[in-house]
Amino acid sequence: MRERADAARNRRLILAAAEELLAVHRPDQVSVEQVAAAAGVGKGTVFHRFGSRRGLMVALAEQRAFAMHEAVLSGPPPLGPGASPRERLLAFLDAIVELVSRNIGLMAALDHATVTHRTEDEQDGPHPLHVFWHGHIAGLLAESRPDLDAELLAHILLGGLRSDVVVQLVTSGETARLAAALRTTATALLDTPTDGA
Numbered sequence: 797m798r799e800r801a802d803a804a805r806n807r808r809l810i811l812a813a814a815e816e817l818l819a820v821h822r823p824d825q826v827s828v829e830q831v832a833a834a835a836g837v838g839k840g841t842v843f844h845r846f847g848s849r850r851g852l853m854v855a856l857a858e859q860r861a862f863a864m865h866e867a868v869l870s871g872p873p874p875l876g877p878g879a880s881p882r883e884r885l886l887a888f889l890d891a892i893v894e895l896v897s898r899n900i901g902l903m904a905a906l907d908h909a910t911v912t913h914r915t916e917d918e919q920d921g922p923h924p925l926h927v928f929w930h931g932h933i934a935g936l937l938a939e940s941r942p943d944l945d946a947e948l949l950a951h952i953l954l955g956g957l958r959s960d961v962v963v964q965l966v967t968s969g970e971t972a973r974l975a976a977a978l979r980t981t982a983t984a985l986l987d988t989p990t991d992g993a
């Protein structure tokens with residue numbers, strides 16, 4: 797079923813307003829009321845479109861990550877198909893760092909919304925973006941090094957991007973340092989021989 801023109805317009809306005817607010821305010825300082833006022837719609841419209849504050853943050857995160865998702869699935873190499881698993885892994889980690897650095901307020905807002913507004917049914921469920929990122933990293937690690945615990949190592953690589961230290965690095969303009977460290981870690985995993993007993 798196709799989205800009505802006015803509903804689609806409201807969705808675009810709300811998402812754009814939320815992005816603008818997150819660019820200048822801490823995530824815990826951005827309320828649904830502020831987003832609604834900035835978008836020129838009623839608070840009820842925001843809840844109707846997105847269900848909750850967390851739903852709004854999820855929609856924003858998914859919108860920002862969609863282009864990268866498409867590039868991974870069907871874009872040119874090395875991010876997309878056609879390059880070696882090693883090249884694709886390093887390109888993907890670079891892309892994640894870039895996405896996080898360009899959207900640090902959004903990622904923090906998603907974490908804040910997830911922590912503070914989960915329902916009982918959502919307590920143990922990881923975010924769909926994390927599931928995709930983890931699965932892609934684990935798959936590329938397993939292709940490159942079948943002898944490694946790819947599933948656990950993918951969690952460790954991603955976990956390094958979800959900390960206060962990362963936020964501080966990005967906000968102080970040290971994104972290149974962060975990307976280099978993540979590449980160094982991934983390269984070490986790929987190149988270090990296992991204890992071949």
